[in-house]
Amino acid sequence: MNQKDPKIPKIAVIRMALYAKHLGLLDNQGIRVVSSVELADLCGVNPAQIRKDLAYFGQFGTRGLGYPVPELSLSIKKILGTNRIWHLGLVGVGNLGRALLRHSQFAEQGFVFTAAFDLDPQVVGTLVSGVKVSHVDQMKRMIRERSPFDIGVLAVRPEEAQSVADRLKDSGIRAILNFTPMVLALGPDVYVENVDFTVRLHLLCYSMTHGSDVTQQHPR
Amino acid sequence: MNQKDPKIPKIAVIRMALYAKHLGLLDNQGIRVVSSVELADLCGVNPAQIRKDLAYFGQFGTRGLGYPVPELSLSIKKILGTNRIWHLGLVGVGNLGRALLRHSQFAEQGFVFTAAFDLDPQVVGTLVSGVKVSHVDQMKRMIRERSPFDIGVLAVRPEEAQSVADRLKDSGIRAILNFTPMVLALGPDVYVENVDFTVRLHLLCYSMTHGSDVTQQHPR
DNA sequence: TAGATTGTTAATCGATTAACAATC
DNA sequence: TAGATTGTTAATCGATTAACAATC
Numbered sequence: 001m002n003q004k005d006p007k008i009p010k011i012a013v014i015r016m017a018l019y020a021k022h023l024g025l026l027d028n029q030g031i032r033v034v035s036s037v038e039l040a041d042l043c044g045v046n047p048a049q050i051r052k053d054l055a056y057f058g059q060f061g062t063r064g065l066g067y068p069v070p071e072l073s074l075s076i077k078k079i080l081g082t083n084r085i086w087h088l089g090l091v092g093v094g095n096l097g098r099a100l101l102r103h104s105q106f107a108e109q110g111f112v113f114t115a116a117f118d119l120d121p122q123v124v125g126t127l128v129s130g131v132k133v134s135h136v137d138q139m140k141r142m143i144r145e146r147s148p149f150d151i152g153v154l155a156v157r158p159e160e161a162q163s164v165a166d167r168l169k170d171s172g173i174r175a176i177l178n179f180t181p182m183v184l185a186l187g188p189d190v191y192v193e194n195v196d197f198t199v200r201l202h203l204l205c206y207s208m209t210h211g212s213d214v215t216q217q218h219p220r
Numbered sequence: 221m222n223q224k225d226p227k228i229p230k231i232a233v234i235r236m237a238l239y240a241k242h243l244g245l246l247d248n249q250g251i252r253v254v255s256s257v258e259l260a261d262l263c264g265v266n267p268a269q270i271r272k273d274l275a276y277f278g279q280f281g282t283r284g285l286g287y288p289v290p291e292l293s294l295s296i297k298k299i300l301g302t303n304r305i306w307h308l309g310l311v312g313v314g315n316l317g318r319a320l321l322r323h324s325q326f327a328e329q330g331f332v333f334t335a336a337f338d339l340d341p342q343v344v345g346t347l348v349s350g351v352k353v354s355h356v357d358q359m360k361r362m363i364r365e366r367s368p369f370d371i372g373v374l375a376v377r378p379e380e381a382q383s384v385a386d387r388l389k390d391s392g393i394r395a396i397l398n399f400t401p402m403v404l405a406l407g408p409d410v411y412v413e414n415v416d417f418t419v420r421l422h423l424l425c426y427s428m429t430h431g432s433d434v435t436q437q438h439p440r
Numbered sequence: 441t442a443g444a445t446t447g448t449t450a451a452t453c454g455a456t457t458a459a460c461a462a463t464c
Numbered sequence: 465t466a467g468a469t470t471g472t473t474a475a476t477c478g479a480t481t482a483a484c485a486a487t488c
Contacts, residue, residue, distance in 0.1 A: 009455070010423070010434035017422040035469065047469095048457050055471060063470040064464035080422050081429030099319035100417075105401060109418050151424055175424040177417070181325060191427040193420040197320075197397070198329050200413040202237040202300050203230070204371055204395040207411040209301030214230035229479070255445065268481050275447060283446040284488040446487080453480070462471080 012053045016076050018043050019050065023073040035066040085110050089149035089173075091164050092156035093118040093133050096179060100153060101129040115148045136164070143171035151175045158182050165190075232273045236296050238263050239270065243293035255286035305330050309369035309393075311384050312376035313338040313353050316399060320373060321349040335368045356384070363391035371395045378402050385410075 022042045026034055040047035054060050054072075057079050061067040077083040088106070090097050093116050100106070101113055117136040118124055124135045134142060142148060152168040154161060154176055161180040168176060168190075175191045178184060184192055207213050242262045246254055260267035274280050274292075277299050281287040297303040308326070310317050313336050320326070321333055337356040338344055344355045354362060362368060372388040374381060374396055381400040388396060388410075395411045398404060404412055427433050 007454095008432075008434075011455080013423065013426050013434045014419065016426075017419055037469085046457060048459090049455095051469095051471065052456080059471070061470050062464060063462070064468045066469065079426070081425040082422060086421070086425060095319035095322040099315040102315040103417075105418055106421075109421075111418070111421055150428070151421065175428050177420055177424065188433070191424050191433060193424055195415075195417060195420055197323075197415060198325055198331070199234065199237055200397055200415055201306070201326075201329075201331055201371070202302060203233065204397065204411050204413055205301040205306060206233050206236075206299070208370070208395050212228070213408070213411060214228075214233045227478095231479080257445085266481060268483090269479095271445095271447065272480080279447070281446050282488060283486065284444045286445065444488085447485095449482105449484085451480105451482070453478105455476100455478080457474105457476070459474080460472090462469105464467105464469085 008056045012056055013080070015043075015045065015049070015053055016057075016080055018045075019053070020073060020076040020080065020082070023069055023076065026069050027073050031069055033066045034069055034072075036061075039067070082110055085112055086151060087112055087114040087149035088151050088153050088177075089113070089115040089117070089139075089143075090131075090153045090155060091117045091136065091139070091168070092154065092160075093120075093123050093128060094155060094157075097153075097155040098128055100155060100179075101131055111151075113149075113153075115142065136167075140167055140171045143168075143173065147172070149173075151177060153177045153179070155179045165192075228276045232276060233300070235263075235265065235269070235273055236277075236300055238265075239273070240293060240296040240300065240302070243289055243296065246289050247293050251289055253286045254289055254292075256281075259287070302330055305332055306371060307332055307334040307369035308371050308373050308397075309333070309335040309337070309359075309363075310351070310373045310375060311337045311356065311359070311388070312374065312380075313340075313343050313348060314375060314377075317373075317375040318348055320375060320399075321351055331371075333369075333373075335362065356387075360387055360391045363388075363393065367392070369393075371397060373397045373399070375399045385412075 019039065022039060036047040036050045040050050060072050060075055074083060088111055090101060090113055097116070101116060106113070113131050116128060116131045116133045117139045118133050119136045123133050126133050152173045152175070154164060156164050158180050161178070161182040162184060165176060165184045165186055169186050174189065176184065178192055178194045181196060186192060203214050239259065242259060256267040256270045260270050280292050280295055294303065308331055310321060310333055317336070321336060326333070333351050336348060336351045336353045337359050338353050339356045343353050346353050372393045372395070374385060376384050378400050381398070381402040382404060385396060385404045385406055389406050394409065396404065398412055398414045401416060406412060423434050
């Protein structure tokens with residue numbers, strides 16, 4: 001997979017999501033124009049950093065005026081690839097899986113669950129939050145025939161994580177949001193993001209133990 | 221809250237948790253000694269970085285030999301403050317809250333839920349995963365009388381996030397793991413870690429859209 | 441002692457911020 | 465035109481990595 005441009009730091013991409021969020025809020029308030037200083041205040045970053053980050057992707061403002069809110073909002077969404085609906089497929093309809101299916105945050109941001117898989121016969125065939133649960137053995141066939149989703153969401157037990165991830169990869173899935181504590185070995189063709197709540201707890205423990213803040217207020 | 225030492229980067233603290241995890245695995249395998257090169261391989265980092273990170277906190281190895289696994293494992297736990305049980309209090313026993321209460325990862329790492337609060341009369345009084353759910357109006361009194369937990373876990377609706385966080389702060393809680401999408405305004409006396417799944421999805425979208433990997437394999 | 445590996449300093453690399461010319 | 469603010473370069477800051485003396 002080719003690297004785009006002279007190398008954009010991933011931290012800059014993460015901040016783009018932050019900017020998009022605040023531009024969306026400004027847009028909803030009917031505000032048409034914003035300066036880098038104003039946006040920086042809202043996001044809690046340096047104004048020069050916003051201008052630098054945006055410059056990685058093009059020119060979006062007007063000197064002397066600032067940035068047009070609705071246009072910049074859409075531009076950033078296009079850059080992030082979030083100016084469309086992405087379909088999610090859940091594997092593992094346990095406690096966490098159920099909570100994710102019902103988590104309204106996802107749909108609000110254009111992430112929609114279109115499939116769910118489990119191996120428990122008690123769960124297979126049921127409807128959770130409007131999504132029919134299929135048997136995990138049907139997964140490969142369903143993905144190949146209908147490609148019902150873009151991103152696999154992994155919420156199975158740790159023991160099954162690698163084998164389910166392998167099956168997702170074999171079926172053609174190229175992105176996985178991994179809620180298990182396992183480090184997945186899938187090679188460079190599959191993008192993996194690990195979500196580990198306990199790392200955050202470790203940071204809170206460190207801060208409390210030492211009276212030294214290593215937390216960050218803004219989401220990463 | 222005083223800053224310890226000549227300034228330890230938070231990324232170094234995050235890596236300490238990574239080292240602790242792999243040292244624990246080595247210890248379970250009965251391995252007694254490890255070099256910075258071997259540990260670096262396991263963790264996927266540079267060996268000099270491990271030696272540098274450890275040097276922030278003291279001397280743990282023997283030149284010519286390496287590091288004693290069980291001793292270093294315990295030392296890092298002491299540094300992180302995870303050589304003890306931490307008690308968690310959940311606020312908001314919805315889908316996500318329930319999943320967190322039942323999430324076995326927490327207990328395995330020494331994080332134990334000892335209290336849970338909600339305002340739904342259907343839920344108050346029930347037992348979820350061995351934890352009795354109390355009314356949120358009882359929270360302040362319970363914390364002040366019994367201080368049943370150290371860290372508040374916030375899984376309420378966004379609208380309630382700030383007011384519940386304020387109540388936790390008033391009750392004396394000094395650390396919050398925030399699962400809501402709201403940025404909490406609590407001042408410097410409360411440590412806050414935000415958990416936002418959707419940021420991770422944005423990164424996957426960017427990677428898929430551009431064919432340029434901005435994900436990280438190792439959990440943050 | 442010779443070989444190995446830490447602890448630490450110095451060199452490198454990359455990201456953030458300041459400054460300012462371009463320009464609306 | 466004068467004032468404002470971007471886009472971009474240069475300066476600063478901080479983190480990573482290389483190198484090596486200390487030492488087991």
